[in-house]
Amino acid sequence: MGLEHHPALIEGAVEATRKYGTQFSSSRAYASLGLYQELEERLGQMFQRPVLVTASTTLGHLATLPVIIEENDAVILDMQVHNSVQMAVQMLKAEGISATLIRHNDMDALEEKILQLRNKHQKIWYLADGVYSMYGDYAPFQRLKELMDQYEQFHLYIDDAHGMSWTGPNGTGVVCDHLFYHEKMVLAGSLNKSFASGGGFVAFPNAEMARTVKNCGGTMIFCGPIQPPMLGAACASTRLHCSDEILPIQQKVADLVDFTNQRISALGLPQFEVTPSPLFFIPSGLPRVTYEIINRMLKDGYFINTAAFPATPMKRGGIRFMVNGNLEQSDMAQMLDALAYHYPRVLADEGSSPEKVARPSPSPNSK
Ligand SMILES: Cc1ncc(COP(=O)(O)O)c(C=O)c1O
Incomplete structure:
Protein backbone atom coordinates (compact mmCIF):
# COMPACT_ATOMS: atom_id res chain seq x y z
CA MET A 1 0.00 0.00 0.00
CA GLY A 2 3.05 2.28 0.29
CA LEU A 3 1.93 3.49 3.74
CA GLU A 4 5.44 3.40 5.17
CA HIS A 5 5.93 7.06 4.20
CA HIS A 6 2.46 8.18 5.25
CA PRO A 7 2.80 11.24 7.53
CA ALA A 8 0.24 9.89 10.04
CA LEU A 9 2.19 6.65 10.51
CA ILE A 10 5.50 8.48 10.87
CA GLU A 11 3.90 10.84 13.38
CA GLY A 12 2.42 7.87 15.27
CA ALA A 13 5.87 6.29 15.58
CA VAL A 14 7.51 9.56 16.64
CA GLU A 15 4.84 10.47 19.18
CA ALA A 16 4.93 7.00 20.80
CA THR A 17 8.74 7.11 20.95
CA ARG A 18 8.72 10.55 22.59
CA LYS A 19 6.16 9.39 25.11
CA TYR A 20 7.39 5.87 25.93
CA GLY A 21 11.00 5.78 24.64
CA THR A 22 12.42 3.27 22.21
CA GLN A 23 11.69 0.19 24.28
CA PHE A 24 9.27 -1.35 26.74
CA SER A 25 10.94 -4.45 28.08
CA SER A 26 8.22 -6.73 29.37
CA SER A 27 6.34 -9.72 28.02
CA ARG A 28 2.71 -9.16 27.01
CA ALA A 29 1.28 -11.54 29.61
CA TYR A 30 3.02 -9.54 32.37
CA ALA A 31 2.46 -5.87 31.47
CA SER A 32 1.92 -3.77 28.37
CA LEU A 33 1.62 -0.18 27.20
CA GLY A 34 -1.86 1.35 26.89
CA LEU A 35 -1.29 1.57 23.13
CA TYR A 36 -1.86 -2.19 23.00
CA GLN A 37 -5.34 -1.68 24.39
CA GLU A 38 -6.12 0.98 21.79
CA LEU A 39 -4.81 -1.28 19.01
CA GLU A 40 -6.70 -4.37 20.16
CA GLU A 41 -9.93 -2.42 20.62
CA ARG A 42 -9.75 -0.93 17.15
CA LEU A 43 -8.82 -4.24 15.50
CA GLY A 44 -11.65 -5.85 17.50
CA GLN A 45 -14.09 -3.32 16.00
CA MET A 46 -12.69 -3.87 12.51
CA PHE A 47 -12.98 -7.69 12.70
CA GLN A 48 -16.03 -7.66 15.01
CA ARG A 49 -14.27 -10.31 17.11
CA PRO A 50 -11.88 -10.37 20.09
CA VAL A 51 -8.36 -9.70 18.80
CA LEU A 52 -5.02 -10.41 20.42
CA VAL A 53 -2.04 -8.43 19.11
CA THR A 54 1.22 -10.37 18.94
CA ALA A 55 4.82 -9.27 18.35
CA SER A 56 4.73 -10.85 14.86
CA THR A 57 2.48 -13.18 12.89
CA THR A 58 4.90 -16.07 13.50
CA LEU A 59 4.85 -15.45 17.24
CA GLY A 60 1.05 -15.29 17.03
CA HIS A 61 0.92 -18.79 15.51
CA LEU A 62 3.39 -20.08 18.09
CA ALA A 63 1.28 -18.63 20.92
CA THR A 64 -2.09 -19.72 19.55
CA LEU A 65 -1.86 -23.14 17.92
CA PRO A 66 -0.42 -25.06 20.91
CA VAL A 67 -3.10 -23.52 23.15
CA ILE A 68 -6.24 -23.91 21.02
CA ILE A 69 -5.38 -27.34 19.59
CA GLU A 70 -5.89 -29.97 22.23
CA GLU A 71 -4.75 -33.52 22.88
CA ASN A 72 -7.71 -35.16 21.16
CA ASP A 73 -7.70 -32.88 18.11
CA ALA A 74 -6.22 -33.60 14.68
CA VAL A 75 -4.52 -31.20 12.27
CA ILE A 76 -4.57 -31.12 8.47
CA LEU A 77 -2.26 -28.71 6.65
CA ASP A 78 -2.25 -27.44 3.09
CA MET A 79 1.23 -28.27 1.77
CA GLN A 80 1.72 -24.60 0.84
CA VAL A 81 0.65 -23.16 4.21
CA HIS A 82 3.24 -20.61 5.33
CA ASN A 83 6.39 -21.86 7.02
CA SER A 84 5.51 -19.93 10.18
CA VAL A 85 2.40 -22.13 10.59
CA GLN A 86 4.44 -25.24 9.81
CA MET A 87 6.89 -24.31 12.59
CA ALA A 88 4.04 -24.20 15.10
CA VAL A 89 2.89 -27.62 13.84
CA GLN A 90 6.29 -29.04 14.84
CA MET A 91 5.41 -28.05 18.41
CA LEU A 92 2.05 -29.81 18.11
CA LYS A 93 3.70 -32.95 16.75
CA ALA A 94 6.11 -32.94 19.69
CA GLU A 95 3.03 -33.12 21.91
CA GLY A 96 1.81 -36.17 19.98
CA ILE A 97 -0.93 -34.42 17.96
CA SER A 98 -1.62 -36.04 14.60
CA ALA A 99 -0.82 -33.79 11.61
CA THR A 100 -1.37 -34.66 7.92
CA LEU A 101 -0.41 -32.71 4.78
CA ILE A 102 -2.72 -32.49 1.79
CA ARG A 103 -2.01 -31.27 -1.73
CA HIS A 104 -2.40 -27.56 -2.29
CA ASN A 105 -6.06 -26.46 -2.17
CA ASP A 106 -7.27 -30.05 -2.74
CA MET A 107 -10.70 -29.88 -1.15
CA ASP A 108 -11.65 -33.44 -2.14
CA ALA A 109 -8.61 -34.77 -0.26
CA LEU A 110 -9.55 -32.54 2.68
CA GLU A 111 -13.07 -33.90 2.84
CA GLU A 112 -11.77 -37.47 2.61
CA LYS A 113 -9.46 -36.79 5.57
CA ILE A 114 -12.29 -35.23 7.58
CA LEU A 115 -14.36 -38.37 7.00
CA GLN A 116 -11.43 -40.58 8.12
CA LEU A 117 -10.71 -38.54 11.24
CA ARG A 118 -14.08 -37.38 12.47
CA ASN A 119 -14.91 -40.38 14.62
CA LYS A 120 -11.50 -40.46 16.28
CA HIS A 121 -10.93 -36.79 17.14
CA GLN A 122 -12.79 -34.08 18.97
CA LYS A 123 -11.89 -31.27 16.59
CA ILE A 124 -10.25 -31.33 13.17
CA TRP A 125 -8.29 -28.18 12.39
CA TYR A 126 -7.39 -27.22 8.84
CA LEU A 127 -4.43 -24.84 8.62
CA ALA A 128 -4.33 -22.69 5.50
CA ASP A 129 -3.36 -19.27 4.12
CA GLY A 130 -5.91 -16.76 2.81
CA VAL A 131 -3.55 -15.63 0.03
CA TYR A 132 -0.72 -18.13 -0.47
CA SER A 133 2.59 -16.40 -0.13
CA MET A 134 4.31 -18.17 -3.01
CA TYR A 135 1.62 -18.57 -5.69
CA GLY A 136 -0.53 -15.59 -4.72
CA ASP A 137 -3.67 -17.73 -5.12
CA TYR A 138 -6.52 -17.91 -2.60
CA ALA A 139 -7.79 -20.67 -0.35
CA PRO A 140 -11.08 -22.15 -1.71
CA PHE A 141 -13.23 -20.05 0.64
CA GLN A 142 -16.63 -21.28 -0.50
CA ARG A 143 -15.71 -24.96 -0.09
CA LEU A 144 -14.15 -24.24 3.32
CA LYS A 145 -17.34 -22.54 4.44
CA GLU A 146 -19.43 -25.50 3.27
CA LEU A 147 -17.14 -27.94 5.10
CA MET A 148 -17.35 -25.88 8.31
CA ASP A 149 -21.15 -25.83 8.00
CA GLN A 150 -21.37 -29.53 7.16
CA TYR A 151 -18.97 -31.15 9.65
CA GLU A 152 -19.33 -30.26 13.29
CA GLN A 153 -15.72 -31.14 14.16
CA PHE A 154 -14.18 -29.16 11.31
CA HIS A 155 -12.47 -25.86 12.24
CA LEU A 156 -10.34 -23.44 10.24
CA TYR A 157 -7.13 -21.63 11.27
CA ILE A 158 -6.27 -19.25 8.45
CA ASP A 159 -3.28 -16.94 8.00
CA ASP A 160 -4.22 -13.88 5.93
CA ALA A 161 -0.92 -12.00 6.31
CA HIS A 162 -0.79 -11.33 2.55
CA GLY A 163 -4.47 -10.52 2.24
CA MET A 164 -4.52 -7.54 4.62
CA SER A 165 -5.12 -3.86 3.99
CA TRP A 166 -5.44 -3.71 0.19
CA THR A 167 -8.92 -5.25 0.32
CA GLY A 168 -11.92 -5.83 2.54
CA PRO A 169 -13.83 -3.26 4.61
CA ASN A 170 -11.23 -1.18 6.50
CA GLY A 171 -8.52 -3.39 4.98
CA THR A 172 -9.67 -6.47 6.92
CA GLY A 173 -8.42 -8.64 4.08
CA VAL A 174 -9.27 -11.33 1.61
CA VAL A 175 -10.61 -13.86 4.13
CA CYS A 176 -13.07 -11.38 5.65
CA ASP A 177 -14.02 -10.29 2.15
CA HIS A 178 -15.04 -13.85 1.25
CA LEU A 179 -16.07 -15.60 4.47
CA PHE A 180 -16.64 -12.63 6.62
CA TYR A 181 -16.17 -14.24 10.00
CA HIS A 182 -17.23 -17.83 10.48
CA GLU A 183 -17.74 -18.81 14.12
CA LYS A 184 -15.47 -21.86 13.64
CA MET A 185 -12.61 -19.84 12.26
CA VAL A 186 -9.50 -18.38 13.88
CA LEU A 187 -7.89 -15.72 11.71
CA ALA A 188 -4.23 -14.63 11.91
CA GLY A 189 -3.14 -11.33 10.35
CA SER A 190 -0.11 -9.14 9.95
CA LEU A 191 0.78 -5.56 10.79
CA ASN A 192 4.25 -6.18 9.33
CA LYS A 193 3.23 -6.03 5.68
CA SER A 194 0.63 -3.71 4.11
CA PHE A 195 -0.23 -2.11 7.47
CA ALA A 196 3.33 -0.70 7.30
CA SER A 197 4.10 -1.00 10.99
CA GLY A 198 5.08 -3.97 13.11
CA GLY A 199 3.51 -7.01 14.73
CA GLY A 200 0.76 -9.50 14.03
CA PHE A 201 -2.62 -10.37 15.47
CA VAL A 202 -5.09 -13.19 15.88
CA ALA A 203 -8.89 -12.76 15.78
CA PHE A 204 -10.78 -15.36 17.81
CA PRO A 205 -14.38 -16.56 17.79
CA ASN A 206 -14.80 -15.71 21.49
CA ALA A 207 -13.21 -13.71 24.31
CA GLU A 208 -12.35 -16.77 26.37
CA MET A 209 -10.16 -18.24 23.66
CA ALA A 210 -8.39 -14.88 23.24
CA ARG A 211 -7.81 -14.58 26.99
CA THR A 212 -6.49 -18.14 27.28
CA VAL A 213 -3.99 -17.57 24.47
CA LYS A 214 -2.93 -14.23 26.00
CA ASN A 215 -2.27 -15.81 29.38
CA CYS A 216 -1.00 -19.25 28.33
CA GLY A 217 0.59 -18.81 24.88
CA GLY A 218 4.33 -19.49 25.20
CA THR A 219 5.40 -16.47 23.16
CA MET A 220 3.00 -14.18 25.09
CA ILE A 221 4.74 -15.15 28.32
CA PHE A 222 8.36 -15.55 27.28
CA CYS A 223 8.85 -13.07 24.38
CA GLY A 224 9.02 -9.31 24.22
CA PRO A 225 6.28 -7.02 22.83
CA ILE A 226 5.98 -4.76 19.79
CA GLN A 227 8.20 -1.84 20.74
CA PRO A 228 6.71 1.67 21.19
CA PRO A 229 7.67 3.19 17.79
CA MET A 230 6.01 0.40 15.81
CA LEU A 231 3.12 0.21 18.24
CA GLY A 232 2.50 3.93 17.65
CA ALA A 233 2.72 3.36 13.87
CA ALA A 234 0.32 0.38 14.13
CA CYS A 235 -2.25 2.48 16.04
CA ALA A 236 -1.97 5.23 13.41
CA SER A 237 -2.26 2.66 10.60
CA THR A 238 -5.45 1.09 12.02
CA ARG A 239 -6.91 4.61 12.53
CA LEU A 240 -6.15 5.33 8.86
CA HIS A 241 -7.75 2.02 7.82
CA CYS A 242 -10.90 3.04 9.71
CA SER A 243 -11.15 6.34 7.79
CA ASP A 244 -12.23 7.06 4.21
CA GLU A 245 -8.63 7.99 3.42
C1 LIG B 1 1.47 -15.92 5.10
C2 LIG B 1 2.54 -15.44 6.04
N1 LIG B 1 2.40 -15.67 7.36
C3 LIG B 1 3.32 -15.27 8.25
C4 LIG B 1 4.46 -14.59 7.86
C5 LIG B 1 5.46 -14.18 8.87
O1 LIG B 1 5.09 -12.95 9.36
P1 LIG B 1 5.92 -12.23 10.54
O2 LIG B 1 7.14 -11.69 9.89
O3 LIG B 1 5.01 -11.19 11.03
O4 LIG B 1 6.23 -13.27 11.54
C6 LIG B 1 4.64 -14.30 6.50
C7 LIG B 1 5.85 -13.56 6.08
O5 LIG B 1 6.17 -13.38 4.97
C8 LIG B 1 3.65 -14.74 5.57
O6 LIG B 1 3.79 -14.52 4.28
Whole structure:
Protein backbone atom coordinates (compact mmCIF):
# COMPACT_ATOMS: atom_id res chain seq x y z
CA MET A 1 0.00 0.00 0.00
CA GLY A 2 3.05 2.28 0.29
CA LEU A 3 1.93 3.49 3.74
CA GLU A 4 5.44 3.40 5.17
CA HIS A 5 5.93 7.06 4.20
CA HIS A 6 2.46 8.18 5.25
CA PRO A 7 2.80 11.24 7.53
CA ALA A 8 0.24 9.89 10.04
CA LEU A 9 2.19 6.65 10.51
CA ILE A 10 5.50 8.48 10.87
CA GLU A 11 3.90 10.84 13.38
CA GLY A 12 2.42 7.87 15.27
CA ALA A 13 5.87 6.29 15.58
CA VAL A 14 7.51 9.56 16.64
CA GLU A 15 4.84 10.47 19.18
CA ALA A 16 4.93 7.00 20.80
CA THR A 17 8.74 7.11 20.95
CA ARG A 18 8.72 10.55 22.59
CA LYS A 19 6.16 9.39 25.11
CA TYR A 20 7.39 5.87 25.93
CA GLY A 21 11.00 5.78 24.64
CA THR A 22 12.42 3.27 22.21
CA GLN A 23 11.69 0.19 24.28
CA PHE A 24 9.27 -1.35 26.74
CA SER A 25 10.94 -4.45 28.08
CA SER A 26 8.22 -6.73 29.37
CA SER A 27 6.34 -9.72 28.02
CA ARG A 28 2.71 -9.16 27.01
CA ALA A 29 1.28 -11.54 29.61
CA TYR A 30 3.02 -9.54 32.37
CA ALA A 31 2.46 -5.87 31.47
CA SER A 32 1.92 -3.77 28.37
CA LEU A 33 1.62 -0.18 27.20
CA GLY A 34 -1.86 1.35 26.89
CA LEU A 35 -1.29 1.57 23.13
CA TYR A 36 -1.86 -2.19 23.00
CA GLN A 37 -5.34 -1.68 24.39
CA GLU A 38 -6.12 0.98 21.79
CA LEU A 39 -4.81 -1.28 19.01
CA GLU A 40 -6.70 -4.37 20.16
CA GLU A 41 -9.93 -2.42 20.62
CA ARG A 42 -9.75 -0.93 17.15
CA LEU A 43 -8.82 -4.24 15.50
CA GLY A 44 -11.65 -5.85 17.50
CA GLN A 45 -14.09 -3.32 16.00
CA MET A 46 -12.69 -3.87 12.51
CA PHE A 47 -12.98 -7.69 12.70
CA GLN A 48 -16.03 -7.66 15.01
CA ARG A 49 -14.27 -10.31 17.11
CA PRO A 50 -11.88 -10.37 20.09
CA VAL A 51 -8.36 -9.70 18.80
CA LEU A 52 -5.02 -10.41 20.42
CA VAL A 53 -2.04 -8.43 19.11
CA THR A 54 1.22 -10.37 18.94
CA ALA A 55 4.82 -9.27 18.35
CA SER A 56 4.73 -10.85 14.86
CA THR A 57 2.48 -13.18 12.89
CA THR A 58 4.90 -16.07 13.50
CA LEU A 59 4.85 -15.45 17.24
CA GLY A 60 1.05 -15.29 17.03
CA HIS A 61 0.92 -18.79 15.51
CA LEU A 62 3.39 -20.08 18.09
CA ALA A 63 1.28 -18.63 20.92
CA THR A 64 -2.09 -19.72 19.55
CA LEU A 65 -1.86 -23.14 17.92
CA PRO A 66 -0.42 -25.06 20.91
CA VAL A 67 -3.10 -23.52 23.15
CA ILE A 68 -6.24 -23.91 21.02
CA ILE A 69 -5.38 -27.34 19.59
CA GLU A 70 -5.89 -29.97 22.23
CA GLU A 71 -4.75 -33.52 22.88
CA ASN A 72 -7.71 -35.16 21.16
CA ASP A 73 -7.70 -32.88 18.11
CA ALA A 74 -6.22 -33.60 14.68
CA VAL A 75 -4.52 -31.20 12.27
CA ILE A 76 -4.57 -31.12 8.47
CA LEU A 77 -2.26 -28.71 6.65
CA ASP A 78 -2.25 -27.44 3.09
CA MET A 79 1.23 -28.27 1.77
CA GLN A 80 1.72 -24.60 0.84
CA VAL A 81 0.65 -23.16 4.21
CA HIS A 82 3.24 -20.61 5.33
CA ASN A 83 6.39 -21.86 7.02
CA SER A 84 5.51 -19.93 10.18
CA VAL A 85 2.40 -22.13 10.59
CA GLN A 86 4.44 -25.24 9.81
CA MET A 87 6.89 -24.31 12.59
CA ALA A 88 4.04 -24.20 15.10
CA VAL A 89 2.89 -27.62 13.84
CA GLN A 90 6.29 -29.04 14.84
CA MET A 91 5.41 -28.05 18.41
CA LEU A 92 2.05 -29.81 18.11
CA LYS A 93 3.70 -32.95 16.75
CA ALA A 94 6.11 -32.94 19.69
CA GLU A 95 3.03 -33.12 21.91
CA GLY A 96 1.81 -36.17 19.98
CA ILE A 97 -0.93 -34.42 17.96
CA SER A 98 -1.62 -36.04 14.60
CA ALA A 99 -0.82 -33.79 11.61
CA THR A 100 -1.37 -34.66 7.92
CA LEU A 101 -0.41 -32.71 4.78
CA ILE A 102 -2.72 -32.49 1.79
CA ARG A 103 -2.01 -31.27 -1.73
CA HIS A 104 -2.40 -27.56 -2.29
CA ASN A 105 -6.06 -26.46 -2.17
CA ASP A 106 -7.27 -30.05 -2.74
CA MET A 107 -10.70 -29.88 -1.15
CA ASP A 108 -11.65 -33.44 -2.14
CA ALA A 109 -8.61 -34.77 -0.26
CA LEU A 110 -9.55 -32.54 2.68
CA GLU A 111 -13.07 -33.90 2.84
CA GLU A 112 -11.77 -37.47 2.61
CA LYS A 113 -9.46 -36.79 5.57
CA ILE A 114 -12.29 -35.23 7.58
CA LEU A 115 -14.36 -38.37 7.00
CA GLN A 116 -11.43 -40.58 8.12
CA LEU A 117 -10.71 -38.54 11.24
CA ARG A 118 -14.08 -37.38 12.47
CA ASN A 119 -14.91 -40.38 14.62
CA LYS A 120 -11.50 -40.46 16.28
CA HIS A 121 -10.93 -36.79 17.14
CA GLN A 122 -12.79 -34.08 18.97
CA LYS A 123 -11.89 -31.27 16.59
CA ILE A 124 -10.25 -31.33 13.17
CA TRP A 125 -8.29 -28.18 12.39
CA TYR A 126 -7.39 -27.22 8.84
CA LEU A 127 -4.43 -24.84 8.62
CA ALA A 128 -4.33 -22.69 5.50
CA ASP A 129 -3.36 -19.27 4.12
CA GLY A 130 -5.91 -16.76 2.81
CA VAL A 131 -3.55 -15.63 0.03
CA TYR A 132 -0.72 -18.13 -0.47
CA SER A 133 2.59 -16.40 -0.13
CA MET A 134 4.31 -18.17 -3.01
CA TYR A 135 1.62 -18.57 -5.69
CA GLY A 136 -0.53 -15.59 -4.72
CA ASP A 137 -3.67 -17.73 -5.12
CA TYR A 138 -6.52 -17.91 -2.60
CA ALA A 139 -7.79 -20.67 -0.35
CA PRO A 140 -11.08 -22.15 -1.71
CA PHE A 141 -13.23 -20.05 0.64
CA GLN A 142 -16.63 -21.28 -0.50
CA ARG A 143 -15.71 -24.96 -0.09
CA LEU A 144 -14.15 -24.24 3.32
CA LYS A 145 -17.34 -22.54 4.44
CA GLU A 146 -19.43 -25.50 3.27
CA LEU A 147 -17.14 -27.94 5.10
CA MET A 148 -17.35 -25.88 8.31
CA ASP A 149 -21.15 -25.83 8.00
CA GLN A 150 -21.37 -29.53 7.16
CA TYR A 151 -18.97 -31.15 9.65
CA GLU A 152 -19.33 -30.26 13.29
CA GLN A 153 -15.72 -31.14 14.16
CA PHE A 154 -14.18 -29.16 11.31
CA HIS A 155 -12.47 -25.86 12.24
CA LEU A 156 -10.34 -23.44 10.24
CA TYR A 157 -7.13 -21.63 11.27
CA ILE A 158 -6.27 -19.25 8.45
CA ASP A 159 -3.28 -16.94 8.00
CA ASP A 160 -4.22 -13.88 5.93
CA ALA A 161 -0.92 -12.00 6.31
CA HIS A 162 -0.79 -11.33 2.55
CA GLY A 163 -4.47 -10.52 2.24
CA MET A 164 -4.52 -7.54 4.62
CA SER A 165 -5.12 -3.86 3.99
CA TRP A 166 -5.44 -3.71 0.19
CA THR A 167 -8.92 -5.25 0.32
CA GLY A 168 -11.92 -5.83 2.54
CA PRO A 169 -13.83 -3.26 4.61
CA ASN A 170 -11.23 -1.18 6.50
CA GLY A 171 -8.52 -3.39 4.98
CA THR A 172 -9.67 -6.47 6.92
CA GLY A 173 -8.42 -8.64 4.08
CA VAL A 174 -9.27 -11.33 1.61
CA VAL A 175 -10.61 -13.86 4.13
CA CYS A 176 -13.07 -11.38 5.65
CA ASP A 177 -14.02 -10.29 2.15
CA HIS A 178 -15.04 -13.85 1.25
CA LEU A 179 -16.07 -15.60 4.47
CA PHE A 180 -16.64 -12.63 6.62
CA TYR A 181 -16.17 -14.24 10.00
CA HIS A 182 -17.23 -17.83 10.48
CA GLU A 183 -17.74 -18.81 14.12
CA LYS A 184 -15.47 -21.86 13.64
CA MET A 185 -12.61 -19.84 12.26
CA VAL A 186 -9.50 -18.38 13.88
CA LEU A 187 -7.89 -15.72 11.71
CA ALA A 188 -4.23 -14.63 11.91
CA GLY A 189 -3.14 -11.33 10.35
CA SER A 190 -0.11 -9.14 9.95
CA LEU A 191 0.78 -5.56 10.79
CA ASN A 192 4.25 -6.18 9.33
CA LYS A 193 3.23 -6.03 5.68
CA SER A 194 0.63 -3.71 4.11
CA PHE A 195 -0.23 -2.11 7.47
CA ALA A 196 3.33 -0.70 7.30
CA SER A 197 4.10 -1.00 10.99
CA GLY A 198 5.08 -3.97 13.11
CA GLY A 199 3.51 -7.01 14.73
CA GLY A 200 0.76 -9.50 14.03
CA PHE A 201 -2.62 -10.37 15.47
CA VAL A 202 -5.09 -13.19 15.88
CA ALA A 203 -8.89 -12.76 15.78
CA PHE A 204 -10.78 -15.36 17.81
CA PRO A 205 -14.38 -16.56 17.79
CA ASN A 206 -14.80 -15.71 21.49
CA ALA A 207 -13.21 -13.71 24.31
CA GLU A 208 -12.35 -16.77 26.37
CA MET A 209 -10.16 -18.24 23.66
CA ALA A 210 -8.39 -14.88 23.24
CA ARG A 211 -7.81 -14.58 26.99
CA THR A 212 -6.49 -18.14 27.28
CA VAL A 213 -3.99 -17.57 24.47
CA LYS A 214 -2.93 -14.23 26.00
CA ASN A 215 -2.27 -15.81 29.38
CA CYS A 216 -1.00 -19.25 28.33
CA GLY A 217 0.59 -18.81 24.88
CA GLY A 218 4.33 -19.49 25.20
CA THR A 219 5.40 -16.47 23.16
CA MET A 220 3.00 -14.18 25.09
CA ILE A 221 4.74 -15.15 28.32
CA PHE A 222 8.36 -15.55 27.28
CA CYS A 223 8.85 -13.07 24.38
CA GLY A 224 9.02 -9.31 24.22
CA PRO A 225 6.28 -7.02 22.83
CA ILE A 226 5.98 -4.76 19.79
CA GLN A 227 8.20 -1.84 20.74
CA PRO A 228 6.71 1.67 21.19
CA PRO A 229 7.67 3.19 17.79
CA MET A 230 6.01 0.40 15.81
CA LEU A 231 3.12 0.21 18.24
CA GLY A 232 2.50 3.93 17.65
CA ALA A 233 2.72 3.36 13.87
CA ALA A 234 0.32 0.38 14.13
CA CYS A 235 -2.25 2.48 16.04
CA ALA A 236 -1.97 5.23 13.41
CA SER A 237 -2.26 2.66 10.60
CA THR A 238 -5.45 1.09 12.02
CA ARG A 239 -6.91 4.61 12.53
CA LEU A 240 -6.15 5.33 8.86
CA HIS A 241 -7.75 2.02 7.82
CA CYS A 242 -10.90 3.04 9.71
CA SER A 243 -11.15 6.34 7.79
CA ASP A 244 -12.23 7.06 4.21
CA GLU A 245 -8.63 7.99 3.42
CA ILE A 246 -7.84 4.30 2.89
CA LEU A 247 -10.30 3.98 -0.02
CA PRO A 248 -8.35 5.82 -2.77
CA ILE A 249 -5.15 4.05 -1.66
CA GLN A 250 -6.86 0.63 -1.96
CA GLN A 251 -8.24 1.74 -5.34
CA LYS A 252 -4.80 2.74 -6.62
CA VAL A 253 -3.41 -0.71 -5.74
CA ALA A 254 -6.46 -2.45 -7.27
CA ASP A 255 -6.03 -0.45 -10.51
CA LEU A 256 -2.34 -1.30 -10.64
CA VAL A 257 -3.14 -5.00 -10.10
CA ASP A 258 -5.69 -4.88 -12.96
CA PHE A 259 -3.20 -3.16 -15.20
CA THR A 260 -0.52 -5.73 -14.33
CA ASN A 261 -2.84 -8.69 -14.98
CA GLN A 262 -3.84 -7.24 -18.35
CA ARG A 263 -0.26 -6.52 -19.34
CA ILE A 264 0.92 -10.02 -18.32
CA SER A 265 -1.82 -11.53 -20.44
CA ALA A 266 -1.10 -9.24 -23.43
CA LEU A 267 2.60 -10.20 -23.27
CA GLY A 268 1.69 -13.91 -23.27
CA LEU A 269 3.30 -14.62 -19.90
CA PRO A 270 1.66 -17.43 -17.90
CA GLN A 271 0.50 -17.03 -14.30
CA PHE A 272 -0.16 -19.66 -11.65
CA GLU A 273 -3.58 -18.09 -11.24
CA VAL A 274 -5.03 -14.72 -12.18
CA THR A 275 -6.41 -13.07 -9.05
CA PRO A 276 -7.07 -9.51 -7.78
CA SER A 277 -4.20 -9.97 -5.29
CA PRO A 278 -1.06 -7.80 -5.61
CA LEU A 279 1.15 -10.92 -5.45
CA PHE A 280 2.13 -12.39 -8.83
CA PHE A 281 3.70 -15.72 -9.70
CA ILE A 282 4.99 -16.63 -13.17
CA PRO A 283 5.92 -20.35 -13.26
CA SER A 284 9.48 -21.10 -14.43
CA GLY A 285 10.22 -24.59 -13.12
CA LEU A 286 13.58 -25.65 -11.72
CA PRO A 287 15.57 -23.31 -9.41
CA ARG A 288 18.43 -22.90 -11.93
CA VAL A 289 16.00 -21.59 -14.59
CA THR A 290 14.33 -19.28 -12.09
CA TYR A 291 17.67 -17.88 -10.86
CA GLU A 292 18.88 -17.29 -14.42
CA ILE A 293 15.78 -15.18 -15.18
CA ILE A 294 16.16 -13.28 -11.90
CA ASN A 295 19.85 -12.59 -12.63
CA ARG A 296 19.14 -11.27 -16.11
CA MET A 297 16.37 -9.05 -14.70
CA LEU A 298 18.77 -7.77 -12.03
CA LYS A 299 21.29 -6.79 -14.74
CA ASP A 300 18.47 -4.78 -16.36
CA GLY A 301 17.84 -3.04 -13.03
CA TYR A 302 14.77 -4.99 -11.76
CA PHE A 303 14.94 -6.72 -8.39
CA ILE A 304 12.27 -9.38 -8.39
CA ASN A 305 11.91 -12.38 -6.18
CA THR A 306 12.45 -16.12 -6.62
CA ALA A 307 9.92 -18.61 -5.36
CA ALA A 308 11.95 -21.80 -5.44
CA PHE A 309 12.49 -25.06 -3.57
CA PRO A 310 11.95 -25.59 -0.64
CA ALA A 311 9.26 -22.86 -0.61
CA THR A 312 7.73 -24.58 -3.67
CA PRO A 313 8.08 -28.15 -4.99
CA MET A 314 11.42 -28.55 -6.87
CA LYS A 315 9.99 -28.35 -10.40
CA ARG A 316 7.28 -25.79 -9.58
CA GLY A 317 9.28 -22.66 -8.82
CA GLY A 318 8.74 -19.30 -10.41
CA ILE A 319 9.22 -15.57 -10.58
CA ARG A 320 7.39 -13.76 -7.81
CA PHE A 321 6.74 -10.06 -7.49
CA MET A 322 4.36 -7.67 -5.79
CA VAL A 323 2.83 -4.39 -6.85
CA ASN A 324 2.51 -1.70 -4.23
CA GLY A 325 1.24 1.84 -3.80
CA ASN A 326 4.71 3.33 -4.43
CA LEU A 327 4.75 2.06 -8.01
CA GLU A 328 3.17 3.50 -11.17
CA GLN A 329 1.80 1.74 -14.24
CA SER A 330 4.89 2.80 -16.19
CA ASP A 331 7.13 0.99 -13.64
CA MET A 332 5.14 -2.24 -14.06
CA ALA A 333 5.03 -1.89 -17.86
CA GLN A 334 8.81 -1.51 -18.12
CA MET A 335 9.52 -4.39 -15.75
CA LEU A 336 7.09 -6.70 -17.56
CA ASP A 337 8.56 -5.82 -20.98
CA ALA A 338 11.98 -6.88 -19.66
CA LEU A 339 10.52 -10.07 -18.20
CA ALA A 340 8.70 -10.90 -21.44
CA TYR A 341 12.05 -10.54 -23.24
CA HIS A 342 14.11 -12.76 -20.91
CA TYR A 343 11.54 -15.38 -19.86
CA PRO A 344 11.08 -17.29 -23.14
CA ARG A 345 14.79 -17.04 -23.99
CA VAL A 346 15.97 -18.51 -20.67
CA LEU A 347 13.36 -21.28 -20.84
CA ALA A 348 14.40 -22.17 -24.42
CA ASP A 349 18.13 -22.11 -23.47
CA GLU A 350 17.37 -24.54 -20.64
CA GLY A 351 15.36 -26.91 -22.89
CA SER A 352 12.13 -25.89 -21.18
CA SER A 353 8.98 -24.06 -22.29
CA PRO A 354 6.01 -22.22 -20.73
CA GLU A 355 3.89 -25.37 -21.37
CA LYS A 356 6.36 -27.59 -19.48
CA VAL A 357 6.41 -25.34 -16.40
CA ALA A 358 2.70 -24.48 -16.38
CA ARG A 359 0.58 -25.33 -13.39
CA PRO A 360 -1.09 -28.75 -13.60
CA SER A 361 -4.85 -28.23 -14.10
CA PRO A 362 -6.59 -27.72 -10.77
CA SER A 363 -9.28 -30.24 -9.80
CA PRO A 364 -12.77 -28.97 -10.71
CA ASN A 365 -13.80 -29.32 -7.06
CA SER A 366 -10.93 -27.33 -5.61
CA LYS A 367 -12.68 -23.94 -5.74
C1 LIG B 1 1.47 -15.92 5.10
C2 LIG B 1 2.54 -15.44 6.04
N1 LIG B 1 2.40 -15.67 7.36
C3 LIG B 1 3.32 -15.27 8.25
C4 LIG B 1 4.46 -14.59 7.86
C5 LIG B 1 5.46 -14.18 8.87
O1 LIG B 1 5.09 -12.95 9.36
P1 LIG B 1 5.92 -12.23 10.54
O2 LIG B 1 7.14 -11.69 9.89
O3 LIG B 1 5.01 -11.19 11.03
O4 LIG B 1 6.23 -13.27 11.54
C6 LIG B 1 4.64 -14.30 6.50
C7 LIG B 1 5.85 -13.56 6.08
O5 LIG B 1 6.17 -13.38 4.97
C8 LIG B 1 3.65 -14.74 5.57
O6 LIG B 1 3.79 -14.52 4.28
